[in-house]
Amino acid sequence: MTQPQGGERPVVQKYGGTSVATLARIRRVAASVAEARRAAGGVVVVVSAMGATTDRLLGQARRLHPRPPARELDALLATGETVTAPLLAMALDALGTPAVSLSGLQAGIRTAPHHRRARIVDVVPQRITDELERGRVVVVAGFQGVIADTLETTTLGRGGSDTTAVALAAALGAGVCDIFTDVRGVYSADPRVVADARRLPEIGYDEMLELAAVGAAVLHPRAVEIAAAHAVPIRVRSTFHPRDQGTLVVREPTVEPRQKVRGIAHQEDCAKVTVVGVPDRPGIAAAIFSPLAAAGISVDAIVQNVGHAGLTDVSFTVAAADLDQIHDLLPQLVAAVGAAEATVDAAIAKVSVVGTGVLGSPGVAARMFRALADQRINIGMIVASEIRITATVPRDRAQDAVRALHRAYELERL
Amino acid sequence: MTQPQGGERPVVQKYGGTSVATLARIRRVAASVAEARRAAGGVVVVVSAMGATTDRLLGQARRLHPRPPARELDALLATGETVTAPLLAMALDALGTPAVSLSGLQAGIRTAPHHRRARIVDVVPQRITDELERGRVVVVAGFQGVIADTLETTTLGRGGSDTTAVALAAALGAGVCDIFTDVRGVYSADPRVVADARRLPEIGYDEMLELAAVGAAVLHPRAVEIAAAHAVPIRVRSTFHPRDQGTLVVREPTVEPRQKVRGIAHQEDCAKVTVVGVPDRPGIAAAIFSPLAAAGISVDAIVQNVGHAGLTDVSFTVAAADLDQIHDLLPQLVAAVGAAEATVDAAIAKVSVVGTGVLGSPGVAARMFRALADQRINIGMIVASEIRITATVPRDRAQDAVRALHRAYELERL
Numbered sequence: 001m002t003q004p005q006g007g008e009r010p011v012v013q014k015y016g017g018t019s020v021a022t023l024a025r026i027r028r029v030a031a032s033v034a035e036a037r038r039a040a041g042g043v044v045v046v047v048s049a050m051g052a053t054t055d056r057l058l059g060q061a062r063r064l065h066p067r068p069p070a071r072e073l074d075a076l077l078a079t080g081e082t083v084t085a086p087l088l089a090m091a092l093d094a095l096g097t098p099a100v101s102l103s104g105l106q107a108g109i110r111t112a113p114h115h116r117r118a119r120i121v122d123v124v125p126q127r128i129t130d131e132l133e134r135g136r137v138v139v140v141a142g143f144q145g146v147i148a149d150t151l152e153t154t155t156l157g158r159g160g161s162d163t164t165a166v167a168l169a170a171a172l173g174a175g176v177c178d179i180f181t182d183v184r185g186v187y188s189a190d191p192r193v194v195a196d197a198r199r200l201p202e203i204g205y206d207e208m209l210e211l212a213a214v215g216a217a218v219l220h221p222r223a224v225e226i227a228a229a230h231a232v233p234i235r236v237r238s239t240f241h242p243r244d245q246g247t248l249v250v251r252e253p254t255v256e257p258r259q260k261v262r263g264i265a266h267q268e269d270c271a272k273v274t275v276v277g278v279p280d281r282p283g284i285a286a287a288i289f290s291p292l293a294a295a296g297i298s299v300d301a302i303v304q305n306v307g308h309a310g311l312t313d314v315s316f317t318v319a320a321a322d323l324d325q326i327h328d329l330l331p332q333l334v335a336a337v338g339a340a341e342a343t344v345d346a347a348i349a350k351v352s353v354v355g356t357g358v359l360g361s362p363g364v365a366a367r368m369f370r371a372l373a374d375q376r377i378n379i380g381m382i383v384a385s386e387i388r389i390t391a392t393v394p395r396d397r398a399q400d401a402v403r404a405l406h407r408a409y410e411l412e413r414l
Numbered sequence: 415m416t417q418p419q420g421g422e423r424p425v426v427q428k429y430g431g432t433s434v435a436t437l438a439r440i441r442r443v444a445a446s447v448a449e450a451r452r453a454a455g456g457v458v459v460v461v462s463a464m465g466a467t468t469d470r471l472l473g474q475a476r477r478l479h480p481r482p483p484a485r486e487l488d489a490l491l492a493t494g495e496t497v498t499a500p501l502l503a504m505a506l507d508a509l510g511t512p513a514v515s516l517s518g519l520q521a522g523i524r525t526a527p528h529h530r531r532a533r534i535v536d537v538v539p540q541r542i543t544d545e546l547e548r549g550r551v552v553v554v555a556g557f558q559g560v561i562a563d564t565l566e567t568t569t570l571g572r573g574g575s576d577t578t579a580v581a582l583a584a585a586l587g588a589g590v591c592d593i594f595t596d597v598r599g600v601y602s603a604d605p606r607v608v609a610d611a612r613r614l615p616e617i618g619y620d621e622m623l624e625l626a627a628v629g630a631a632v633l634h635p636r637a638v639e640i641a642a643a644h645a646v647p648i649r650v651r652s653t654f655h656p657r658d659q660g661t662l663v664v665r666e667p668t669v670e671p672r673q674k675v676r677g678i679a680h681q682e683d684c685a686k687v688t689v690v691g692v693p694d695r696p697g698i699a700a701a702i703f704s705p706l707a708a709a710g711i712s713v714d715a716i717v718q719n720v721g722h723a724g725l726t727d728v729s730f731t732v733a734a735a736d737l738d739q740i741h742d743l744l745p746q747l748v749a750a751v752g753a754a755e756a757t758v759d760a761a762i763a764k765v766s767v768v769g770t771g772v773l774g775s776p777g778v779a780a781r782m783f784r785a786l787a788d789q790r791i792n793i794g795m796i797v798a799s800e801i802r803i804t805a806t807v808p809r810d811r812a813q814d815a816v817r818a819l820h821r822a823y824e825l826e827r828l
Contacts, residue, residue: 061501063437064440065508075515076504090479090486100486
């Protein structure tokens with residue numbers, strides 16, 4: 001991504017679907033953007049589809065086709081954001097703030113030649129910088145991009161507007177990327193599950209990434225990755241409490257020496273897939289996971305059992321939303337690796353303890369398993385990295401698990 | 415427009431907003447298209463926005479901005495068609511008919527650099543012919559185009575999907591352009607106004623053009639112009655009665671020797687503008703009408719009074735929808751031509767008698783004015799061409815005038 005040299009640093013702001021759900025809210029966002037415009041050198045705003053638009057469009061597609069073709073879904077779903085952008089530009093113009101809306105194509109958001117979860121491969125922000133120089137606020141339709149060669153419309157997956165915003169912030173050398181959403185920041189656990197969860201004033205990219213990866217839906221993981229790679233500071237803020245400081249996501253968080261665990265994340269819509277009786281030879285993992293990756297399916301929490309009689313079982317978790325596709329792929333996958341069969345448990349959840357250095361910190365893991373055992377919550381699989389320990393649990397016990405862990409690490413204390 | 419050489423002639427079908435108003439209707443259209451696909455070499459389908467989508471979007475825009483910027487309106491309104499196209503492609507795919515949706519941009523619909531009523535300047539149908547060769551039905555989002563240099567989205571004005579369809583039919587050398595709509599063809603008058611109006615099996619381009627220009631909203635005038643220029647036969651048909659023959663619009667209609675008048679058209683949403691006390695010198699008409707044309711405002715029924723004392727009055731009619739823009743332009747227009755003032759009558763209608771040779775046919779005009787006088791309907795202005803005589807009448811008498819004229823020319827008879 002090319003970055004313009006010199007000049008004042010623009011600000012990128014992203015407003016999510018709840019923030020632009022009605023015309024009244026779009027007016028409110030316009031007022032907030034107009035204020036930011038007065039304070040900053042230039043403002044680029046990235047918007048999501050209004051409210052439940054994307055779900056409504058997806059529902060229409062599914063009523064017409066049991067498995068809507070991905071290419072057509074992208075063309076359809078992208079319209080949600082294409083509606084919001086000109087509406088916000090009009091609301092800004094009505095306030096006397098010159099503005100112009102741009103589609104992903106016009107904004108130079110170029111993606112890989114895939115649909116539904118396309119990765120941004122380049123940002124060509126010339127049109128944006130031209131418009132900023134003309135003194136206009138630039139409103140970009142989030143979530144969408146284009147395959148440069150073919151002019152095909154692509155979308156970036158759920159939460160893709162975050163990705164658009166951070167990618168633009170990186171390409172424009174923005175001073176900050178404000179992610180306005182319907183929550184007041186990143187919390188030590190989901191406040192809907194844990195009543196005394198507290199807001200984190202600051203968090204590191206890696207910690208945020210792990211939280212996002214395991215269900216803290218505040219920020220899209222891909223957005224955090226791009227922010228980390230380009231050192232773009234992200235501020236997660238509430239549209240409805242604009243004076244709040246929110247949570248700043250940055251490279252070097254202030255260290256809290258006495259508390260390594262930062263938060264408890266959970267993800268309820270998971271499924272566990274087990275490929276049973278796989279011949280245990282080198283390259284077998286690649287043979288299983290390459291076709292899934294090619295189909296754009298994210299896999300997490302991979303566990304391979306110790307083999308016996310030359311056979312092994314490989315388990316992994318996937319998003320419940322991918323189950324349809326998984327069911328399509330499993331037969332040929334089982335045949336390709338010479339496995340006996342594949343089983344699916346569609347009713348699991350993941351619960352994670354997140355914080356830099358948790359795995360190396362004595363007692364963090366032990367306290368986690370003790371807390372779950374005390375609640376008689378069965379653990380299915382365990383995976384751990386330097387900054388995250390994740391356990392799968394039965395879906396109907398997920399919220400109990402989150403509350404128990406939040407208490408166990410005393411996260412309600414400041 | 416480049417036309418491909420050789421090969422079977424494809425068919426172009428256009429389905430209007432009522433025809434695709436619901437998912438059930440989209441499914442029905444898909445079935446009809448799939449049937450056409452079996453009969454024809456290739457099928458290109460042009461779709462409008464679903465039902466009242468365009469009006470809904472326009473309403474949202476107006477609630478955010480008293481005069482929404484035209485560029486932003488185009489970006490917003492174009493989404494209506496961009497939703498229908500992939501939905502129909504999915505419905506076709508669900509029936510086992512491979513299909514691909516294309517935006518105006520992807521379909522190569524290039525327009526002049528104007529908004530709201532952009533003219534198509536070129537069609538580059540390479541992508542369409544490629545997809546037809548791959549055996550796919552191509553579903554094109556109507557009403558929208560792109561300014562090639564800047565990638566700006568444009569729209570073609572109300573009824574613009576007709577224009578898309580005919581322009582594509584011309585560029586592709588299509589055998590016929592089927593315009594599927596919610597009426598059963600072109601009638602001798604609006605059947606909602608005249609109970610015994612009859613369907614015309616065939617009509618000439620020029621007659622259709624005059625009917626369209628004065629309110630028979632069955633076909634967009636620009637679409638008829640393009641069809642005439644490229645000799646594309648248009649068949650106006652009912653989506654809900656697909657076995658009906660509808661009305662064929664062609665270059666050489668079957669002559670009906672004893673009846674020159676083909677139909678009565680009317681347009682209720684008109685306004686009359688009079689520029690008063692214009693210095694009567696050469697070029698004054700251009701000085702008045704050039705700025706209106708530049709603003710994309712269509713003017714009809716121009717009447718210039720005989721001047722006295724070197725001054726003259728110039729009257730013309732415009733669509734009521736253009737009144738806001740007219741009010742903006744009038745002060746500078748009056749100043750520029752050195753006129754005294756401009757007046758606007760916002761409550762008029764136009765009533766027209768249409769048929770090849772009407773003006774040259776003895777008695778046609780006389781019978782028109784006698785019929786209106788018998789009903790005590792005041793005539794404001796009169797303009798006539800070889801194939802149309804138009805009178806302005808008070809809006810609240812327009813329907814009486816249509817019924818009186820339909821009777822006067824005995825159009826209820828076959």
